[in-house]
Amino acid sequence: MVILEASGVSFSYAESQDVVSGVDFSVAAGEVVCVLGPNGAGKSTLLRILGGLIAPRVGSVELSGKPVKRYTAKARAQEIALVPQALFSLPDLSVRDFVSQGRYAYRTLFRPEDEADREAVERALGEADLLGLGPRALDSLSGGQRQRALVARALAQEPRLVLVDEPTNSLDPRHQIQVFRVIAGLGCAGRAAVIVTHDLNLASQFASRIVLMDEGCIVANGSVHEVLRPEVLHPVYGDDLAFGQMRVDGWDEDRPFVLPWQQ
Numbered sequence: 582m583v584i585l586e587a588s589g590v591s592f593s594y595a596e597s598q599d600v601v602s603g604v605d606f607s608v609a610a611g612e613v614v615c616v617l618g619p620n621g622a623g624k625s626t627l628l629r630i631l632g633g634l635i636a637p638r639v640g641s642v643e644l645s646g647k648p649v650k651r652y653t654a655k656a657r658a659q660e661i662a663l664v665p666q667a668l669f670s671l672p673d674l675s676v677r678d679f680v681s682q683g684r685y686a687y688r689t690l691f692r693p694e695d696e697a698d699r700e701a702v703e704r705a706l707g708e709a710d711l712l713g714l715g716p717r718a719l720d721s722l723s724g725g726q727r728q729r730a731l732v733a734r735a736l737a738q739e740p741r742l743v744l745v746d747e748p749t750n751s752l753d754p755r756h757q758i759q760v761f762r763v764i765a766g767l768g769c770a771g772r773a774a775v776i777v778t779h780d781l782n783l784a785s786q787f788a789s790r791i792v793l794m795d796e797g798c799i800v801a802n803g804s805v806h807e808v809l810r811p812e813v814l815h816p817v818y819g820d821d822l823a824f825g826q827m828r829v830d831g832w833d834e835d836r837p838f839v840l841p842w843q844q
């Protein structure tokens with residue numbers, strides 16, 4: 582079942598040329614879609630269009646069959662959560678209070694937290710492996726913990742679709758895997774995730790589908806085996822890549838890996 586569908590979407594900032602150009606993109610329940618591509622390819626812009634934060638110059642975005650622009654911010658937030666790369670400034674909040682901001686979509690002004698809110702926040706903290714850290718100040722967390730708090734806030738929102746922008750920047754390998762595991766866990770029970778990332782190898786391990794962007798366009802869209810191969814990646818990233826395959830927990834097949842490697 583398709584959750585989100587963008588058709589013929591183009592976007593430009595101010596008077597400049599299109600940075601997203603004629604893109605068709607859909608995501609169905611159960612999918613974990615990783616969006617790859619070089620810097621400036623238009624990935625973050627596409628994510629913001631999909632999330633309804635910016636409107637395309639032409640083209641349409643439909644959420645559950647209805648134009649995303651026809652949703653109120655609150656109704657949209659019950660369907661889609663957008664996890665930014667980082668926060669510009671850290672709010673002076675405990676981790677728990679920060680995560681409970683995700684319940685905004687379900688609250689009316691002045692209504693205190695109810696049981697459903699509390700359960701959703703606890704569940705989100707647990708899924709993001711932050712249970713013991715609820716009372717801690719957000720600004721006392723490590724980079725990895727903070728990243729997981731951003732993800733937890735989105736989980737608390739209980740959306741059907743999570744859109745995540747580069748969740749593993751500046752994280753060590755263990756926390757990279759942990760963050761991806763949490764997000765990719767959303768690709769079940771009727772939910773889905775779209776993850777913008779530079780990490781070809783995390784994408785290979787967690788994506789059910791990969792979308793490759795270059796210069797505002799989608800240049801490949803398929804399984805990890807269809808996209809993470811020399812003929813597809815060399816024109817986009819250049820020749821300095823090495824390719825291999827390895828077994829990965831969770832899949833009954835080898836998955837490709839790609840290293841930046843001088844040729």
Ligand code: ADP
Pocket residue numbers: 594600618619620621622623624625626627
């Ligand atoms: P990516 O996420 O693939 O790195 P972006 O979507 O961030 O790509 O950017 C695509 C292009 O749009 C880049 O050329 C970038 O400089 C430009 N761009 C991004 N944000 C803005 C903005 N707020 N104003 C003007 N240009 C922007």
